[in-house]
Amino acid sequence: MSLPVLKNYINNEWVEAQSKVTGDVWNPATGKKIAVVPYGNTADVDLAVAAAKKAFPAWRKTPPLSRARYLFRLKDAFEENFEEIAQVLTTEQGKVIDEARGEVRRMIENVEHATGVTTLMTGYTLEDIATGIDCYGHRQPMGVFAAIVPYNFPAMVAWWFLPYAIVAGNTYVVKPSEQVPMTQTKIMEILDEIGLPEGVVNMVHGSRDVVNGILDHPDVEGVSFVGSTPTAQYIYKRCGETGKRVQALGGAKNVVAIMPTADIDDGMPSLVASFFGCSGQRCLAGSILAPVGDKTDEVIKKFVEAAKRIKIGDGIDQETGMGPVGSAAQRDKIMAYIERGIEEGATLLLDGRDVQVDGYPDGFFLGPTIFDNVTQDMTIAKDEIFGPVVSIVRCNDLDAVIELVNTRDFANATSIYTGSGNDARKFKYEVTPSMVGVNIGIAAPMSFFPFGGAGNSMYGDVKGHGQEIFQFFTDTKVVIERWF
Numbered sequence: 001m002s003l004p005v006l007k008n009y010i011n012n013e014w015v016e017a018q019s020k021v022t023g024d025v026w027n028p029a030t031g032k033k034i035a036v037v038p039y040g041n042t043a044d045v046d047l048a049v050a051a052a053k054k055a056f057p058a059w060r061k062t063p064p065l066s067r068a069r070y071l072f073r074l075k076d077a078f079e080e081n082f083e084e085i086a087q088v089l090t091t092e093q094g095k096v097i098d099e100a101r102g103e104v105r106r107m108i109e110n111v112e113h114a115t116g117v118t119t120l121m122t123g124y125t126l127e128d129i130a131t132g133i134d135c136y137g138h139r140q141p142m143g144v145f146a147a148i149v150p151y152n153f154p155a156m157v158a159w160w161f162l163p164y165a166i167v168a169g170n171t172y173v174v175k176p177s178e179q180v181p182m183t184q185t186k187i188m189e190i191l192d193e194i195g196l197p198e199g200v201v202n203m204v205h206g207s208r209d210v211v212n213g214i215l216d217h218p219d220v221e222g223v224s225f226v227g228s229t230p231t232a233q234y235i236y237k238r239c240g241e242t243g244k245r246v247q248a249l250g251g252a253k254n255v256v257a258i259m260p261t262a263d264i265d266d267g268m269p270s271l272v273a274s275f276f277g278c279s280g281q282r283c284l285a286g287s288i289l290a291p292v293g294d295k296t297d298e299v300i301k302k303f304v305e306a307a308k309r310i311k312i313g314d315g316i317d318q319e320t321g322m323g324p325v326g327s328a329a330q331r332d333k334i335m336a337y338i339e340r341g342i343e344e345g346a347t348l349l350l351d352g353r354d355v356q357v358d359g360y361p362d363g364f365f366l367g368p369t370i371f372d373n374v375t376q377d378m379t380i381a382k383d384e385i386f387g388p389v390v391s392i393v394r395c396n397d398l399d400a401v402i403e404l405v406n407t408r409d410f411a412n413a414t415s416i417y418t419g420s421g422n423d424a425r426k427f428k429y430e431v432t433p434s435m436v437g438v439n440i441g442i443a444a445p446m447s448f449f450p451f452g453g454a455g456n457s458m459y460g461d462v463k464g465h466g467q468e469i470f471q472f473f474t475d476t477k478v479v480i481e482r483w484f
């Protein structure tokens, strides 16, 4: 049976890619190919950017409230197709269906938040900045913006940016991850139904050539990127060279502290979800567990027991607790990190390498894996593994935990489980990562707060969504006015 070949969405039409280079899309649970994705080239990017550029003048003149009305329609269309999007997402990405539903919900929340444009995009004024002179700062849309997004959240991440960009009057080009292009294709099919003017939103499939086409294109005003830190660094640098606005969100190595006063039984479900949810492939996932004090052995015992109870399987099955990782390559990379942990002398408490799932001999599965007695300088305490592997670094006190957090190469997120307000305050105050959980394992800002880390986890000044995103997508034009 021949596999579906995906198309680009340009000018409200489904078009075959100019490039004839293609890649495979896999179902990570079955290990089978399910679609073919074009790897577009600069000609494909040129078509999409030209369509977006042509659409811009009329779209920017469309009143903000009228632009928002398209998003109201889109929200309804997404709700009607909610389950279908989640099913496609799980099929190509692997995460369990409830996680996929959660992701689609977070995507829709950004559409909802962006409809507040008529208050969120307002500028400011001051009369009489000098005698008889008034001053206004208007926020104006700028033109064509683009998103380049990762494989772990195929639906949501592009929508941390897209709804705000277009509701502010810009036009848009999305490049989905070539590993999971079907979800955004489904989303564009739904978007197509709401009757946006031609060229306001476009999608080009592909890999590096499409990214470079976007980065080099003189008509692209700004780029929102989410992915690994090396790619984020590349994007940030190239946007600097070509004079584009940029927000580039990178990787993570998140520490979760467990203080002696923590209520570990109440906290355990969220703790387990932090490390093993989405098979550890979240930029907010716990990666290092840092227990402190005399309850450490008890905490570790309960954590390992809870991890052992997770049911591994196809994410589409409602009973599954943890799905496969995203690709065979990702599984191999994680396996290599497990071997490295053993070589470097960490104690392997739980080994997920030999997990078998009945009926799925070819799936990219890995079970929960837990190392104890990890030291700060081991590779598994430093690199982003991006899988269901936990490094336990035992700490003497809160100062040691804070030092551990602040000496990682990444600064995306961190959490503390504690019963002490004093400990919580010190932790919140002193840690570098800019998404912090207190008795919360996944410190995920909702659409109305900014999303993004610090240090090597984020390059640029304006984060994803939140109120500030309107600054990224607009230029503040200041008018100083006097009438004689």
Ligand code: NAD
Binding pocket: 148, 149, 150, 151, 152, 153, 157, 175, 176, 177, 178, 206, 207, 208, 211, 212, 226, 227, 228, 229, 231, 232, 234, 249, 250, 251, 252, 282, 283, 384, 386, 412, 451, 452, 453, 457
């Ligand atoms: P990735 O960096 O490999 O790919 C991200 C995007 O960049 C994809 O669209 C890909 O096609 C493109 N790309 C990859 N290599 C490129 C290159 N050399 N030149 C040009 N373009 C390139 O990331 P990934 O593996 O898809 O996603 C996982 C990573 O994303 C993890 O590091 C994770 O922490 C990170 N992530 C971060 C956040 C955050 O908010 N900070 C959120 C989600 C994921």
